Amino acid sequence: MTEIWHSLLANLALVSILVVAWDLVADFTGRLRQRVQSLLLGLVMCAGSIISMATALSVSGFVVDLRAAFVGAAAFFGGWPACSSPPPVPLPIGSILAGRVPASAS
Numbered sequence: 001m002t003e004i005w006h007s008l009l010a011n012l013a014l015v016s017i018l019v020v021a022w023d024l025v026a027d028f029t030g031r032l033r034q035r036v037q038s039l040l041l042g043l044v045m046c047a048g049s050i051i052s053m054a055t056a057l058s059v060s061g062f063v064v065d066l067r068a069a070f071v072g073a074a075a076f077f078g079g080w081p082a083c084s085s086p087p088p089v090p091l092p093i094g095s096i097l098a099g100r101v102p103a104s105a106s
Contacts, residue, residue: 003057004057004059007055007057007065008066010055011055011056011065011066011069012066014048014051014066015048015052015069015070018044018045018047018048018073019073022041022077037078038079038080038081038082039081039082041074041078041082042074042078042082042083042084045070045073045074045082046070048070049067049070049071052065052066052067052069052070053065053067071083
């Protein structure tokens with residue numbers, strides 16, 4: 001049972017680190033248009049969800065990770081443009097990580 005908590009806390013730490021990092025970078029991206037800022041936030045959260053899937057824990061056939069937390073953080077901080085970019089991008093990567101699709105498939 002402690003493995004589950006370690007995995008979830010590691011994923012939660014990753015969410016908080018990326019949100020704080022985005023807050024630090026937001027000062028530099030402040031001169032960009034709002035939509036571009038939201039899309040950049042979506043890409044950062046997309047990378048976080050991919051890392052979260054790579055560090056996921058499998059318990060009795062179920063994959064335990066916090067990829068939905070990245071989508072929620074993107075929606076909260078970036079609105080619809082940021083929320084719509086993370087979900088479709090990691091889907092093929094998640095299939096590769098789960099072993100359902102070989103990495104060399106075209």
